Amino acid sequence: MxxxxxxxxxxxxMPNNKPLFWNDPEKRALFFQALLILAVGGAxxxxxxxxxxxxxxxxITTGFDFLSKPAGFGILQSLIEYNEQESYGRxxxxxxxxxxxxSGIGIALATMLGFVIxxxxxxxxxxxxxxxxxxIEIFRxxxxxxxxxxxYFAVLRALPTAKQSLSIGESVFxxxxxxxxxxxxxxxxxxxxxIALIAGVIASFxxxxxxxxxxxxxxxxxxxxxxxLGLIVGxxxxxxxxxxxxxxxxxxxxxxxxxxxxxxxIPEFLALLVALSIYTAAFIxxxxxxxxxSVHHGQTExxxxxxxxxxxxLKLVIIPQAMRVIIPPLTSQYLNLTKNSSLATAIGYPxxxxxxxxxxxxxxxxxxxxxxxxxxxxxxxxLLISVFMNWYNKRMSLVER
Amino acid sequence: xKKIGSVAAAAAVALTFSVQSHSATLDTVKERGxxxxxxxxxxxxxxxxxxxxxxxxxxxxxxxxxxxAALGDASKVKYVPLNAKERFTALQSGEIDMLSRNTxxxxxxxxxxxxxxxxxxxxxxxxxxxxxxxxxxxxxxxxGATVCIQAGTTTELNLADYFRQNNMTYQxxxxxxxxxxVQGFEAGRCDVLTSxxxxxxxxxxxxxxxxxxxxxxxxxxxxPLGPSVRQGDDQWFNLVKWSLFAAVTAEEMGLxxxxxxxxxxxxxxxxKRFTGAEGxxxxxxxxxxxxxxxxxxxxxxxxxxxxRNVGANTPLGIARGLNALWSKGGLQYAPPxx
Numbered sequence: 001m002x003x004x005x006x007x008x009x010x011x012x013x014m015p016n017n018k019p020l021f022w023n024d025p026e027k028r029a030l031f032f033q034a035l036l037i038l039a040v041g042g043a044x045x046x047x048x049x050x051x052x053x054x055x056x057x058x059x060i061t062t063g064f065d066f067l068s069k070p071a072g073f074g075i076l077q078s079l080i081e082y083n084e085q086e087s088y089g090r091x092x093x094x095x096x097x098x099x100x101x102x103s104g105i106g107i108a109l110a111t112m113l114g115f116v117i118x119x120x121x122x123x124x125x126x127x128x129x130x131x132x133x134x135x136i137e138i139f140r141x142x143x144x145x146x147x148x149x150x151x152y153f154a155v156l157r158a159l160p161t162a163k164q165s166l167s168i169g170e171s172v173f174x175x176x177x178x179x180x181x182x183x184x185x186x187x188x189x190x191x192x193x194x195i196a197l198i199a200g201v202i203a204s205f206x207x208x209x210x211x212x213x214x215x216x217x218x219x220x221x222x223x224x225x226x227x228x229l230g231l232i233v234g235x236x237x238x239x240x241x242x243x244x245x246x247x248x249x250x251x252x253x254x255x256x257x258x259x260x261x262x263x264x265x266i267p268e269f270l271a272l273l274v275a276l277s278i279y280t281a282a283f284i285x286x287x288x289x290x291x292x293x294s295v296h297h298g299q300t301e302x303x304x305x306x307x308x309x310x311x312x313x314l315k316l317v318i319i320p321q322a323m324r325v326i327i328p329p330l331t332s333q334y335l336n337l338t339k340n341s342s343l344a345t346a347i348g349y350p351x352x353x354x355x356x357x358x359x360x361x362x363x364x365x366x367x368x369x370x371x372x373x374x375x376x377x378x379x380x381x382x383l384l385i386s387v388f389m390n391w392y393n394k395r396m397s398l399v400e401r
Numbered sequence: 402x403k404k405i406g407s408v409a410a411a412a413a414v415a416l417t418f419s420v421q422s423h424s425a426t427l428d429t430v431k432e433r434g435x436x437x438x439x440x441x442x443x444x445x446x447x448x449x450x451x452x453x454x455x456x457x458x459x460x461x462x463x464x465x466x467x468x469x470a471a472l473g474d475a476s477k478v479k480y481v482p483l484n485a486k487e488r489f490t491a492l493q494s495g496e497i498d499m500l501s502r503n504t505x506x507x508x509x510x511x512x513x514x515x516x517x518x519x520x521x522x523x524x525x526x527x528x529x530x531x532x533x534x535x536x537x538x539x540x541x542x543x544x545g546a547t548v549c550i551q552a553g554t555t556t557e558l559n560l561a562d563y564f565r566q567n568n569m570t571y572q573x574x575x576x577x578x579x580x581x582x583v584q585g586f587e588a589g590r591c592d593v594l595t596s597x598x599x600x601x602x603x604x605x606x607x608x609x610x611x612x613x614x615x616x617x618x619x620x621x622x623x624x625p626l627g628p629s630v631r632q633g634d635d636q637w638f639n640l641v642k643w644s645l646f647a648a649v650t651a652e653e654m655g656l657x658x659x660x661x662x663x664x665x666x667x668x669x670x671x672x673k674r675f676t677g678a679e680g681x682x683x684x685x686x687x688x689x690x691x692x693x694x695x696x697x698x699x700x701x702x703x704x705x706x707x708x709r710n711v712g713a714n715t716p717l718g719i720a721r722g723l724n725a726l727w728s729k730g731g732l733q734y735a736p737p738x739x
Contacts, residue, residue: 058631
């Protein structure tokens with residue numbers, strides 16, 4: 001205080017005195033923020049402390065030790081090696097991967113379907129645009145859980161039993177137990193195909209750069225898409241035949257009760273995937289429509305006046321501008337789809353909520369820890385999707401010169 | 402919806418602990434005027450609402466017996482239907498006063514969940530139900546089978562153990578409720594439905610064609626089913642425990658809902674103590690002295706409860722077997738009431 005008191009004398013030329021502590025808006029803001037942090041932190045501490053004290057008083061075991069204990073129950077579908085003797089920590093990973101699988105494929109399918117329907121909604125063809133409208137209004141307005149039940153209990157349950165499976169060429173089978181498809185078996189020497197694939201991807205990257213430069217220099221357009229498709233698909237195919245077809249197919253066969261061998265796609269997965277994709281696609285379609293409509297028609301006219309053909313106008317003028325409107329709400333739909341995948345528990349698809357927050361919770365009884373982990377994981381997945389989409393949004397945003 | 406329920410329940414665990422921590426359950430029940438009893442979401446013979454919406458079954462009668470002892474009126478029960486995944490959280494969080502829902506008494510549950518099991522109301526064991534069309538006569542022929550199970554049960558663990566011990570593989574299809582499990586079995590999603598044998602018989606009569614399915618002879622586990630209460634409330638623990646014992650004792654003494662009024666006036670000191678005409682058993686438990694009389698009068702003795710709900714003359718038609726009195730070759734045994 002004493003130094004402050006002296007200050008005005010030392011710098012008497014200064015027009016204003018330094019404001020008092022509680023009158024300085026910056027310091028005041030800082031003070032209230034610190035107060036808020038203390039209050040929130042204190043509240044969390046009280047809740048945690050209270051919960052722990054009460055759990056202990058009730059004789060309920062707490063802590064995360066359970067994660068390393070053997071689980072002892074089976075899981076229908078796991079992307080990694082799993083058996084009953086593995087730990088609860090492993091069940092967490094199995095559930096998480098199953099959630100990511102259905103969400104990832106669901107996001108891809110919903111995006112494709114949504115874009116097609118969204119564009120169809122704007123079609124000048126009356127029938128196509130009406131069909132798109134009917135699709136959107138039907139699937140957007142029925143609760144997702146009912147749609148999951150519909151696909152699982154009404155559609156997939158109508159499939160025949162294993163012994164009377166529908167089949168395509170004795171290699172693909174569909175029955176109530178799921179979809180059975182042949183799985184590739186990689187024999188010795190098959191790594192050359194992978195190398196060819198990587199080489200194809202790298203080569204196509206350079207082709208794209210060269211084509212871009214050539215267009216800048218000469219104005220000539222190079223058919224990059226077709227050349228790159230040839231590189232990425234063609235090179236591995238050539239490698240496959242040159243190395244003497246080292247990849248064979250293992251066909252599913254009816255043995256005992258079920259089909260064995262091949263890849264099994266369980267009906268729970270199919271039902272959940274179909275319901276999630278179709279439901280979310282209806283929302284994405286509306287987002288795409290609003291995005292395209294947000295681009296002024298003058299842009300199309302201007303592009304046409306420059307002599308750009310219709311496809312190129314859409315690709316180079318309309319869609320890039322529409323994307324700026326589309327991406328932020330699209331992010332929300334991706335988040336919704338991921339979180340909605342937790343409805344899996346209703347039909348027995350072994351996702352994170354069903355396996356970890358369901359069976360594991362029940363076998364260990366550690367509700368607080370498990371629900372906490374599960375919520376944290378969903379939060380993390382959502383944040384990662386947001387970060388990625390924000391990055392993509394920045395890239396796509398209008399470059400102002 | 403289930404998901405939301407369990408998350409909410411977990412959140413409730415955190416919050417309600419502080420609210421409910423010390424109050425004695427018996428006082429709460431008396432003050433409230435009715436008992437909140439957790440039961441299954443619908444299992445014929447054990448806890449199932451009838452066509453008028455009244456809950457009936459063996460587990461339900463255990464709730465009614467406790468209500469008769471605590472409040473003197475067996476009808477003062479509010480039933481809370483819970484699935485296997487929800488049941489313990491509901492009890493821990495104080496949503497229910499007691500759980501009477503074909504729940505297996507295990508060491509883990511007894512020690513780590515903050516629960517106390519009060520006794521065994523039904524001795525059971527896990528079995529398998531298959532379609533007769535499958536042509537299987539033993540569980541050892543089930544290698545490679547797809548099995549429908551209800552989530553969050555000891556069944557899930559026993560199944561894994563049994564198949565591993567016998568070097569067999571299986572695919573588990575796990576559903577939330579027993580209804581969904583039956584639907585999955587009926588539609589052919591799985592070859593086998595596994596559960597406690599009592600449940601298998603109960604679920605079998607829910608099938609469109611019960612005679613199309615059969616229960617395999619193997620019993621792969623011990624499943625002592627019984628009511629449980631929260632740990633740390635000895636008075637309530639004692640009351641629920643002794644309500645069950647009173648029903649068994651009544652059967653031993655030959656007291657039934659029909660003759661208990663008459664027997665009340667007998668000179669037998671055991672009967673006099675039981676009905677509350679002599680002694681202070683009720684006071685020791687914190688309830689009226691005629692608590693045991695009320696159980697027998699309003700609900701019946703254990704044998705009556707068994708026969709009425711799951712016995713030979715019911716659709717389930719289960720023989721007394723392990724659930725006969727100890728004196729008749731079974732396991733039902735109550736400590737002496739004195």
